[in-house]
Every structure is written in structure tokens, then in C-alpha cells.
Amino acid sequence: MNRQDFLKTVTANDKVYSYYDIQELERRGIGSIARLPYSIRILVENMLRKFDGSIVTEDDITTICNWAPRYETPVEIPYHPAxxxxxxxxxxxxxxxxxxxxxxxxxxxxxxxxxxxxxxxxxxxxxxxxxxxxxxxxxxxxxxxxxxxxxxxxxxxxxxxxxxxxxxxxxxxxxxxxxxxxxxxxxxxxxxxxxxxxxxxxxxxxxxxxxxxxxxxxxxxxxxxxxxxxxxxxxxxxxxxxxxxxxxxxxxxxxxxxxxxxxxxxxxxxxxxxxxxxxxxxxxxxxxxxxxxxxxxxxxxxxxxxxxxxxxxxxxxxxxxxxxxxxxxxxxxxxxxxxxxxxxxxxxxxxxxxxxxxxxxxxxxxVHPSLAGPARPQDRIALGDMKETFGQLLENSPGHGGRREPKQVSIEINNRHESIGDGSVVIAAITSCTNTSNPHVLIGAGLMAKAAVQKGLRVPSYVKTSFAPGSRVVSSYLENAGLMPYFEALGFHITAFGCTTCIGNSGPLIPVIEEAISSSQLNVAAVLSGNRNFEARIHQRIKSNFLASPMLVIAYALAGRVDLDLTSEPLGFDPNGQAVFLQDLWPENDEINQLTQSYVTLDCFTSQYSRIFSGDRFWDELNAAESTTYNWDDRSTYIKKPPYFDQFTDKPLELSDIHEARTFLVLGDSVTTDHISPAGAIPEDYPAGKYLIEQGVQKEHFNSYGSRRGNHEVMMRGTFGNIRIKNRMVNPKEGSFTLKYPESIEMYNFDAAMQYKKEHVPLVVLGGKEYGTGSSRDWAAKGSNLLGVQAVIAESYERIHRNNLVGMGVLPLLFQEGDSIDSLGLKGDETIHISGLANLKPRGKHEVRAVAPDGKETVFTVQSRLDTEVDVTYYRHGGILPFVLRQMLEE
Missing domain, CATH: 3.30.499.10 (Aconitase, domain 3)
Incomplete structure (x- = not known):
């Protein structure tokens, strides 16, 4: 097969372009391209263009051209993103x-x-x-x-x-x-x-x-x-x-x-x-x-x-x-x-x-108007069901004694008395890429703000409002349409052009509000136009977080609470005491479309993107010299040389079974990468906060876990460091704690891991379904590796985190159908032995022997989630980067 035989030309912009014709493959009887989904056709083109007989073979091309809707076992292909x-x-x-x-x-x-x-x-x-x-x-x-x-x-x-x-x-x-x-x-x-x-x-x-x-x-x-x-x-x-x-x-x-x-x-x-x-x-x-x-x-x-x-x-x-x-x-x-x-x-x-x-x-x-929450994006709530749903949430909340009546407390903000309680909206944020790419909902929100201002409504002072557009184009068309003054009149001033509340960069609440939430154990809410609302992600004091359109963010900000039915109850009252309902503010589609066509224009995009790589005065003032290698600063608390290559050799290590391992954590379902590697605030009493204080960093300068990702010392201490993570070994306690065995002493996760490392004890994490959902956070795998976790055993994995574990040399293992932590009676005090690792094969079966303190043995089979030969190769090398580095040294 000669890929040049598939070259054709097309003319555009008065130029002639060559391209690799995937339809020629069908004409030559190699596969039926016309039946393939468009996304698979792109894979076909990629492999045809990259065909070299070595990395991409004729068999690879034949396989992808004859794509099957299902494969009994994974079939691997080499793909080259542009x-x-x-x-x-x-x-x-x-x-x-x-x-x-x-x-x-x-x-x-x-x-x-x-x-x-x-x-x-x-x-x-x-x-x-x-x-x-x-x-x-x-x-x-x-x-x-x-x-x-x-x-x-x-x-x-x-x-x-x-x-x-x-x-x-x-x-x-x-x-x-x-x-x-x-x-x-x-x-x-x-x-x-x-x-x-x-x-x-x-x-x-x-x-x-x-x-x-x-x-x-x-x-x-x-x-x-x-x-x-x-x-x-x-x-x-x-x-x-x-x-x-x-x-x-x-x-x-x-x-x-x-x-x-x-x-x-x-x-x-x-x-x-x-x-x-x-x-x-x-x-x-x-x-x-x-x-x-x-x-x-x-x-x-x-x-x-x-x-x-x-x-x-x-x-x-x-x-x-x-x-x-x-x-x-x-x-x-x-x-x-x-x-x-x-x-x-x-x-x-x-x-x-x-x-x-x-x-x-x-x-x-x-489709009907909806929100999602209070902690997962897939938990949709019809707008008319919000009041009932929040009531059930209160009823089932720990410490609420089965009551549904919201607790209220009086606070003083700027010399004015306010009342907040369960269900109060303390953050209302138009944020993130989910909605701020969409002029229809943003112009709609602007028109809602305009109607609210004209009716004399205001947002309560306890609601922290913010507006963080996904690009500067947004501010251009909203200003040109005359809508920004109405956003600002309700407190939705532009606070950033970047990812804020959705990533956990919501910033602090007014101290008196945080104190009231903490002292009275209030279940307050955030409403945001984002895509993530996992536990403790938006703000560590806010238990209920709801995803919604920018238009509903405006509505709930005005209402100041989520425990109401906006389809039938007023969201507020005008200065004359007249009730104002959601439908009184909601704009007509024709008006939104007219403004969109008039103000979302070519000039908005070209004027903003003509200078996208230039930066502002702050960027210009950064002094960075060009050099082949980086000049590490030992005093830095942000950038540290990582230890991944400290013991690096040009040969991979010999694999062996895992013996005498300890269970590090016993986790449930839907453990997210936020639980494993938080991105938000760093608590001063947690290991990462203590480390920064030891380095002379004051609490107000901690910044966030996300911003400290260039420092492995912080990130190791923050791994499994979410204040809401639930390790069954320390039930009912939440947070970054585990039991260190055989002493059965409660310790911070990091401290226990370091003690195990001194004792040369490998670690295993046990999990449930959907282990590693959420962000593509490589530190969730890097941190696991650096803490000494050699394997994770779970009921299912999210794709990216499984790949990350393999990429860092941590073995992802799968409970067999019907097996789980509960069905096997695993408590976390067992010694774990995993056999068969010297002869790894893709999706191979391995025996696990868990020995309880009384000597009772539980033996079960797990399946390796090293899905392909390449996964096995990466794992043998200790991860992707050591493999790539060894290849480079051979060039």
C-alpha cells in the first residue's frame, strides 16, 4: 500500500491543496467509508495520512476502515492529534x-x-x-x-x-x-x-x-x-x-x-x-x-x-x-x-x-427549564421541583434531625441587618465555558437584568455576584447592546475573563457570612452557570451547588434563595409591594435574536483577537530569559523540580507482585478527581497548609491547590486532601484522614503515607463505581504515585483518570462483576497481596489475597485495566514519560 496513491487535490481561496482521499479506500474495497460515523472517518483520515508501515500499518488502516460497532476486547490504534x-x-x-x-x-x-x-x-x-x-x-x-x-x-x-x-x-x-x-x-x-x-x-x-x-x-x-x-x-x-x-x-x-x-x-x-x-x-x-x-x-x-x-x-x-x-x-x-x-x-x-x-x-x-445539583451535574431538577427537592435535601442532611423547615440567622452587613439561612443563595455566578460562549443566554440574561432594574428589584447584599465571560468578545457585544449597565446595577460586574467559580476560584465570602454558615451549620447555596458542582469545589462552606443558565442565575440572585418554586411563586417584590414573577422578567426570543444579530458581529471578534497573544502591562513586565534548561529556585513555593526522574536509568525495572500492601483508603462511588486532588482553597490545618506555613507563607498568600501544581511538595500533601472526601476507614468523619496500620492510629492521609514509605509498605486504594470522574487532573495520578499507591481496585473508572494512572505507573484493577468492597467484606485493616504482575497481559486476571488481622483470608479475582499492549509497555517503564525519555536517549 502506497499512501501517495490516495492523494487528491482541491482548490480553495485560489490555491490548490493536496489531501488524502478516504473515499478511495472504499473504491479499492478496503472498507465501507459511507457507513462510518463522521468521527470515525476522521480517524480513518488520520491513519491514512500517517501511514508509514511501522507505527501505522496496513492492518491498522483495514481495521479502522471496517470499524465494528462493538469490540469484545479493546482494539488499539495509533492516533496523531494535530x-x-x-x-x-x-x-x-x-x-x-x-x-x-x-x-x-x-x-x-x-x-x-x-x-x-x-x-x-x-x-x-x-x-x-x-x-x-x-x-x-x-x-x-x-x-x-x-x-x-x-x-x-x-x-x-x-x-x-x-x-x-x-x-x-x-x-x-x-x-x-x-x-x-x-x-x-x-x-x-x-x-x-x-x-x-x-x-x-x-x-x-x-x-x-x-x-x-x-x-x-x-x-x-x-x-x-x-x-x-x-x-x-x-x-x-x-x-x-x-x-x-x-x-x-x-x-x-x-x-x-x-x-x-x-x-x-x-x-x-x-x-x-x-x-x-x-x-x-x-x-x-x-x-x-x-x-x-x-x-x-x-x-x-x-x-x-x-x-x-x-x-x-x-x-x-x-x-x-x-x-x-x-x-x-x-x-x-x-x-x-x-x-x-x-x-x-x-x-x-x-x-x-x-x-x-x-x-x-x-x-x-x-426539554423543560432545569437546574442540576446539589453536587453532581447529571442530577437534573425541573425548575418547578426545586422547592420540594431542597426540602428533601434538608430533611436528609446530617445534623438536621429530619426537619424540612429552614433555619434562619440574623447578620449585619455594612451596618444593615440581613437574614440568611438554609437555602440562601450566597454565590450567584455567571461563569465558565458552558454558557458564556452562548450569546443567546447572555443577551437574555442582560434583558432580564434590564427588566429587573426597571421594576426596582435588587440583589440582597449577602449574595456574592460575579460575571466572568469566556472571552472579551462577550463584553464587546453586551456593551454595544447597552446591557452591561443593567448587569452592573444588579452587582454582576465583570470580575474576570477566565475560569472562576466553576473551578473553585469563587474567592472568599464576607467573613460574617462564613461565620454564620459555620456556627449555625447552614446549608446555603451557590447558583452558577457552570458545568461542575462537586462537593467542596465551589466553596468549602457551601454544601448545595446548582448549575443553571445565566438567566436563572439572575433570577435566583434576585430571589436570594433556592427553596422556592419560580414557576408559581414571586422571586421578589417591587418598591410598591407588587409581586414580580419570573415570567415578568423573561425576554421574548424575538428580542434576543434581534439583539444577537445586531451586536454579535464580525468586528467584535476581529478587534479582540487581533491582539490575543500580546498580553497586558503585567505580562510585559515579567522577566523571563531564554535558556535550554530551567533555572530552578530552591526558595520557590510554586515551582519545584519534581522527583520523577531522580532515580532514572536507561532500562525499565523488573516487575514483581505486590506483597504486604496496606489499604490506604476505602472509598465509595463517584469519587472525583476533585476528591483526590483538590483545586480550591488550602486549609491551614491540613498538611499542605502546614507545609506552606513552615516555608514562611502566610495564610492569605496560600493561593489555591490549583495554582500550586508546579510544587510537588504541596500537591503530595493535597492528594486525597478534599475536606469532603469520605474514607470509610474513619466513618463518619469526612476529610483527609485514614487509619495507619497495624497500629490503627488516625492520621492525615499524607502523614500516614510518609510513615508507610519509611516502612517500605506499598499502598492500595479501594473504590466503587466511577472512580476518578471529573477533571482531567493528572495530579490525581501523580499524587497517588508519590504517596506510594501502587494499585487501585475499583468497580469502574472514568477514562481520563484510568489513563492517568497508567501514565504514572499506578496499576488500575477492576473488581469482577458482582464483587465490591461490601460484598467481599473488606474493611481496610487487611494486608493486601496481588499476584501475577510479572507476567502482565492486557486485561489480564490477577488474584488478590486480603488477610484480616485475625488471619482470615479473602481471596478474589480482579481484572487489569491495562487495556492494550501499549498500556502494559508504559506500566513496565514506570509510566509514559520514562518510556518517552528512554526512546529519546536511543535516537
């Missing part, structure tokens, strides 16, 4: 790893400059700004100034990387969220790469260091979130080895009814798909209802792909894609995108006869 997307929380540790790899190569006598991105990398600094200031005109400037004050070391590292690595670009802070910047500007849809003979066109594909990378699927770009370790390997030229996925087709019909938003739609889809169990699967949307959805509507659906558990939430390229490229200032891509995709069978047609693994159907007209 680029890598990063944000700073995950990007800083990735840069730290690359810098440490350069040191390791230099120490072994190699050329450190070999450690260099071989595919384009774009890093958007968006996750570090916090809402310290809100409800005032100067909030944005004050928060950005504080952001640089806290993070100058981290940002200097990123500026060094931009100067010292090839193929590495940085979008400086205060620009927007990586996913919206990717959607509105960085995404190419079709890439035209120069060759010796001209240009070759191919689909834009991306892997991102954030689980919400699939937002780019809205314009037909195949992208998903991966762990930092996997992304680093891709950056360094390695293929991304993946199992051929099942593809669930979701047929959309009808259209959304007036008064129903894209947020309501995505919460409905999230509930439906999470129930259907689409973990590790591609989801592809099709059907007549797709045409009724704008690209921002589709982006809202694609963005929440990790919330419903899938790898992709894909919309193939169609006319809406082309229109979006035009209005966002990428007209040079629009014509090429149309010509290329139509020529290569990648342009959407609703008349095609595509085969899916399964097909689900959703009538968009059946």
Missing part, C-alpha cells in the same frame, strides 16, 4: 515535567534540546484568577492585579517556556477561557500544512489538558481531554494510543420551545447520557433537530461531554460551521473547510445511512 491545548492549572506542571526531562537528558549525557514540542502547543492562562473583588466597577482590574501578585512565578515559567521551546504559544491572562478562545479563534477545522510541493489539507484535531476540550467538537474539530502525562507524550511526537471507540448516535428532532435555553437542553442530555453509560465512548449528534441549533448551542452540549462521561460530543461540519467561521473572522478557513470536507466525505448530510453502536433520540421540544 495540536495540543493547555490551560495554566494543568499546563504549569506539564512545563515543569518538560523542564525536568531536559535536566534528566542532560545528566545522562544527551542533548536536552531534544525535549521539545513536535506538534503545536497553545496554552491559555485562564484558571488562576480568583473573585476576590466583586460588585464594583474596579473588580476586574483589582482581581487581575491580585492574580499577577500571586502567580508571577508561575507566569514567568510559562513565559520562559514560550521563549525556550519551539511550537509553544501562550495566550496571556485576562483574555478568556481556553475552550472559548479555542472555539472562537484557535480552532482551524481544516489545517493547511506547507509541504515541499505546496500545501496538504487535513482535519484539525486536538487533545487538551482539560476535560472540557470537547467544546471544540461543536465546529467539527475532533478533540478531547487527556491527562497531562499523555499530552506531554503527544507534544514530544508520540502517537496517542487509543482503543477504537463505540459511537453512540443521538438523533435530535424538533426545536427548543420559547423560554427553554441551551443550558436546560444540556442538563437534560447530561442526565440522559450519564444514565445510558457512555463512558469511554464517542457521542455523535445528528438528525433534523441539529439544524435548529446554533454553534454556541452545540458548544454548550459539547462542552459538558465529560459531565455525561463520553470522550466526544461531536457535531460534524455543516453550513452552521461555515457561517460561524465567517462571523468569527476565519473566512480564509471557511472556503477551504467547505471544499475539503465535501470532497472527502466529511461534510454532514442528514440523508446518509450511518451505522452507530446504538442510537438514542431526543425531541428538543420536550
Amino acid at each position: 495540536r495540543v491545548l493547555m490551560q495554566d492549572f494543568t499546563g504549569v506542571p506539564a512545563v515543569v515535567d518538560l523542564a525536568a526531562m531536559r535536566d534528566a537528558v542532560k545528566a545522562l549525557g544527551g542533548d536536552p534540546s531534544k525535549v521539545n514540542p513536535r506538534v503545536p502547543v497553545e496554552l491559555v492562562v485562564d484558571h488562576s484568577v480568583q473573585v476576590d473583588h466583586s460588585r464594583t466597577t474596579g473588580s476586574l482590574d483589582l482581581n487581575v492585579s491580585k492574580e499577577y501578585e500571586r502567580n508571577s512565578e508561575r507566569y514567568t515559567l510559562l513565559k520562559w517556556a514560550q521563549k525556550s521551546f519551539d511550537n509553544f504559544r501562550v495566550v496571556p491572562p485576562n483574555s478568556g477561557i481556553c475552550h472559548q478562545v479555542n472555539l472562537e479563534h484557535l480552532g482551524r477545522v481544516v489545517i493547511a500544512a506547507p509541504t515541499d510541493d505546496g500545501f496538504v489539507a487535513y482535519p484539525d484535531t486536538v487533545v487538551g489538558l482539560d476535560s472540557h476540550t470537547p467544546m471544540i467538537n461543536a465546529i467539527g474539530v475532533m478533540g478531547w481531554g487527556v491527562g497531562g502525562i499523555e499530552a506531554e507524550a503527544v507534544m514530544l511526537g508520540q502517537p496517542y494510543y487509543m482503543s477504537i471507540p463505540e459511537v453512540i448516535g443521538v438523533r435530535l428532532t424538533g426545536s427548543l420551545r420559547p423560554g427553554v435555553t441551551a443550558t436546560d437542553m444540556v442538563l437534560t442530555i447530561t442526565e440522559m447520557l450519564r444514565h445510558h453509560k457512555v463512558v469511554e465512548k464517542f457521542v455523535e449528534f445528528f438528525g433534523p433537530g441539529v439544524a435548529s441549533l446554533s454553534v454556541p448551542d452545540r458548544a454548550t452540549i459539547s462542552n459538558m461531554t465529560p459531565e455525561y462521561g463520553a470522550t466526544l460530543g461531536f457535531f460534524p461540519v455543516d453550513d452552521k460551521t461555515l457561517e460561524y467561521l465567517e462571523i468569527t473572522g476565519r473566512s480564509e478557513y471557511a472556503q477551504l473547510t467547505e471544499k475539503y470536507n465535501k470532497a472527502n466525505g466529511l461534510f454532514y448530510s442528514d440523508n446518509s445511512n450511518i451505522e452507530y453502536t446504538e442510537t438514542l433520540e431526543l425531541d428538543l421540544s420536550s
Whole structure:
């Protein structure tokens, strides 16, 4: 097979482009391309273009061309993403790893400059700004100034990387969220790469260091979130080895009814798909209802792909894609995108006869206004059920004695008496990439704010309001439409252009409010237009967190509480005592559409993105010198040289069974990467806080776990450090505690792990279903590794975290069907033995022997979640990075 035989040409923008014709494969009888889902066709093109007979073989191409809706065992293929997307929380540790790899190569006598991105990398600094200031005109400037004050070391590292690595670009802070910047500007849809003979066109594909990378699927770009370790390997030229996925087709019909938003739609889809169990699967949307959805509507659906558990939430390229490229200032891509995709069978047609693994159907007209919470994005609540749901939540809350009546306390704010209690909204945030890419709901929220102001309504002073758009384009069209003054009149001043409340950067509440919540054990609420609401993520004092559209965020902010039925009860009263209902404020679709067409214009996008890489005065003032290796500062509490390569040799270690291990934690279902590696505030009485105090860092300068990810000393201490994590070994206590055996002494998790390490005792974590849900947080695996966890045994895994564990040399094992912690009677005081590791095979079976203190043995079988030969290879090398480093040294 000669790939040159598949080269064809297409003309666009008065240029001739070569491309690899996947339809020629069908003409030659290699496979039926026309029956394949569009996302699988992109994999076909990728492998045809990268065919070399070595990494990508003829068998690989034949296999993917004959994609089967189901595979009894995983079938692995090498995939080559075109680029890598990063944000700073995950990007800083990735840069730290690359810098440490350069040191390791230099120490072994190699050329450190070999450690260099071989595919384009774009890093958007968006996750570090916090809402310290809100409800005032100067909030944005004050928060950005504080952001640089806290993070100058981290940002200097990123500026060094931009100067010292090839193929590495940085979008400086205060620009927007990586996913919206990717959607509105960085995404190419079709890439035209120069060759010796001209240009070759191919689909834009991306892997991102954030689980919400699939937002780019809205314009037909195949992208998903991966762990930092996997992304680093891709950056360094390695293929991304993946199992051929099942593809669930979701047929959309009808259209959304007036008064129903894209947020309501995505919460409905999230509930439906999470129930259907689409973990590790591609989801592809099709059907007549797709045409009724704008690209921002589709982006809202694609963005929440990790919330419903899938790898992709894909919309193939169609006319809406082309229109979006035009209005966002990428007209040079629009014509090429149309010509290329139509020529290569990648342009959407609703008349095609595509085969899916399964097909689900959703009538968009059946969607109703909704929220989700109080702690999981898939737990949808119909708007009319919120009052009853919160009452049940109170009734079932620990310490509430089965009562449903909310407790109220009186506080004083700015010399005014206020009353807060169970159900009070203390944070109302228009935040995150889920909704702030969508002009319809933002202009709708602006019109609601306008109506509320005109009726004399105000937001109670105990509600911390904030507005953090996903890009500066949002502020442009809202200002031009004359809506920003109404947002500001209700306290929704722009506080940041970045990810804030949804990532846990909500900032502090007024001290008197925090004190009232704590002393009276109040169950207060946050309402946010985000995509994540896991325990202790939004704010450590807030137990109930609800996802909602920006329009409902405005409504609940005005109401000041969530324990009411907005479909029948007033959300407030005007100065004359007249009741104001939600329908009195809700704008008509025609008015929203008219303003959207008038003010969301080409000029908004081109004026903002013309200077996207320039940065502000703070960025200009950062002093970062170019150098091949990084100059580590031993005094830094933000950036430390990691220990991964301290004992590095050019040969992998011999594997052996795990003997005399101890159970580190016994966990339940839906343990998230937030539980394992928190991103929010650092408690001063926890090991990470104590460490920082020992280093001379005052509490007010702790910053967050997320911002400290370049310092392994902080992150090790923060691993399994969520204040809401529930380790059954210390029931009913919550937080970062375990029992150290054989003494049966309660200790902080970190302290126990270090004691076990001194005693050379390996550790095992036991878990339930959906272990590692949530963010693509590589520190959840890195921290596990550094604490001495050698294996995790769970009932099921989320895709990214399983990959991260493999990438860090931690063995993911699966209970057999019917087995669980409870069914086997495991308590956590057992000594654990795992056999058969010297002869590892993909998905192999291993015997586990758990010996209780009284000598009773429980023997059971587990299955390795090393799914492929490549997984086994990575594990034998101690992880992906040691494997890649050894390959580099052989070049």
C-alpha cells in the first residue's frame, strides 16, 4: 500500500491543496467509508495520512476502515492529534515535567534540546484568577492585579517556556477561557500544512489538558481531554494510543420551545447520557433537530461531554460551521473547510445511512427549564421541583434531625441587618465555558437584568455576584447592546475573563457570612452557570451547588434563595409591594435574536483577537530569559523540580507482585478527581497548609491547590486532601484522614503515607463505581504515585483518570462483576497481596489475597485495566514519560 496513491487535490481561496482521499479506500474495497460515523472517518483520515508501515500499518488502516460497532476486547490504534491545548492549572506542571526531562537528558549525557514540542502547543492562562473583588466597577482590574501578585512565578515559567521551546504559544491572562478562545479563534477545522510541493489539507484535531476540550467538537474539530502525562507524550511526537471507540448516535428532532435555553437542553442530555453509560465512548449528534441549533448551542452540549462521561460530543461540519467561521473572522478557513470536507466525505448530510453502536433520540421540544445539583451535574431538577427537592435535601442532611423547615440567622452587613439561612443563595455566578460562549443566554440574561432594574428589584447584599465571560468578545457585544449597565446595577460586574467559580476560584465570602454558615451549620447555596458542582469545589462552606443558565442565575440572585418554586411563586417584590414573577422578567426570543444579530458581529471578534497573544502591562513586565534548561529556585513555593526522574536509568525495572500492601483508603462511588486532588482553597490545618506555613507563607498568600501544581511538595500533601472526601476507614468523619496500620492510629492521609514509605509498605486504594470522574487532573495520578499507591481496585473508572494512572505507573484493577468492597467484606485493616504482575497481559486476571488481622483470608479475582499492549509497555517503564525519555536517549 502506497499512501501517495490516495492523494487528491482541491482548490480553495485560489490555491490548490493536496489531501488524502478516504473515499478511495472504499473504491479499492478496503472498507465501507459511507457507513462510518463522521468521527470515525476522521480517524480513518488520520491513519491514512500517517501511514508509514511501522507505527501505522496496513492492518491498522483495514481495521479502522471496517470499524465494528462493538469490540469484545479493546482494539488499539495509533492516533496523531494535530495540536495540543493547555490551560495554566494543568499546563504549569506539564512545563515543569518538560523542564525536568531536559535536566534528566542532560545528566545522562544527551542533548536536552531534544525535549521539545513536535506538534503545536497553545496554552491559555485562564484558571488562576480568583473573585476576590466583586460588585464594583474596579473588580476586574483589582482581581487581575491580585492574580499577577500571586502567580508571577508561575507566569514567568510559562513565559520562559514560550521563549525556550519551539511550537509553544501562550495566550496571556485576562483574555478568556481556553475552550472559548479555542472555539472562537484557535480552532482551524481544516489545517493547511506547507509541504515541499505546496500545501496538504487535513482535519484539525486536538487533545487538551482539560476535560472540557470537547467544546471544540461543536465546529467539527475532533478533540478531547487527556491527562497531562499523555499530552506531554503527544507534544514530544508520540502517537496517542487509543482503543477504537463505540459511537453512540443521538438523533435530535424538533426545536427548543420559547423560554427553554441551551443550558436546560444540556442538563437534560447530561442526565440522559450519564444514565445510558457512555463512558469511554464517542457521542455523535445528528438528525433534523441539529439544524435548529446554533454553534454556541452545540458548544454548550459539547462542552459538558465529560459531565455525561463520553470522550466526544461531536457535531460534524455543516453550513452552521461555515457561517460561524465567517462571523468569527476565519473566512480564509471557511472556503477551504467547505471544499475539503465535501470532497472527502466529511461534510454532514442528514440523508446518509450511518451505522452507530446504538442510537438514542431526543425531541428538543420536550426539554423543560432545569437546574442540576446539589453536587453532581447529571442530577437534573425541573425548575418547578426545586422547592420540594431542597426540602428533601434538608430533611436528609446530617445534623438536621429530619426537619424540612429552614433555619434562619440574623447578620449585619455594612451596618444593615440581613437574614440568611438554609437555602440562601450566597454565590450567584455567571461563569465558565458552558454558557458564556452562548450569546443567546447572555443577551437574555442582560434583558432580564434590564427588566429587573426597571421594576426596582435588587440583589440582597449577602449574595456574592460575579460575571466572568469566556472571552472579551462577550463584553464587546453586551456593551454595544447597552446591557452591561443593567448587569452592573444588579452587582454582576465583570470580575474576570477566565475560569472562576466553576473551578473553585469563587474567592472568599464576607467573613460574617462564613461565620454564620459555620456556627449555625447552614446549608446555603451557590447558583452558577457552570458545568461542575462537586462537593467542596465551589466553596468549602457551601454544601448545595446548582448549575443553571445565566438567566436563572439572575433570577435566583434576585430571589436570594433556592427553596422556592419560580414557576408559581414571586422571586421578589417591587418598591410598591407588587409581586414580580419570573415570567415578568423573561425576554421574548424575538428580542434576543434581534439583539444577537445586531451586536454579535464580525468586528467584535476581529478587534479582540487581533491582539490575543500580546498580553497586558503585567505580562510585559515579567522577566523571563531564554535558556535550554530551567533555572530552578530552591526558595520557590510554586515551582519545584519534581522527583520523577531522580532515580532514572536507561532500562525499565523488573516487575514483581505486590506483597504486604496496606489499604490506604476505602472509598465509595463517584469519587472525583476533585476528591483526590483538590483545586480550591488550602486549609491551614491540613498538611499542605502546614507545609506552606513552615516555608514562611502566610495564610492569605496560600493561593489555591490549583495554582500550586508546579510544587510537588504541596500537591503530595493535597492528594486525597478534599475536606469532603469520605474514607470509610474513619466513618463518619469526612476529610483527609485514614487509619495507619497495624497500629490503627488516625492520621492525615499524607502523614500516614510518609510513615508507610519509611516502612517500605506499598499502598492500595479501594473504590466503587466511577472512580476518578471529573477533571482531567493528572495530579490525581501523580499524587497517588508519590504517596506510594501502587494499585487501585475499583468497580469502574472514568477514562481520563484510568489513563492517568497508567501514565504514572499506578496499576488500575477492576473488581469482577458482582464483587465490591461490601460484598467481599473488606474493611481496610487487611494486608493486601496481588499476584501475577510479572507476567502482565492486557486485561489480564490477577488474584488478590486480603488477610484480616485475625488471619482470615479473602481471596478474589480482579481484572487489569491495562487495556492494550501499549498500556502494559508504559506500566513496565514506570509510566509514559520514562518510556518517552528512554526512546529519546536511543535516537
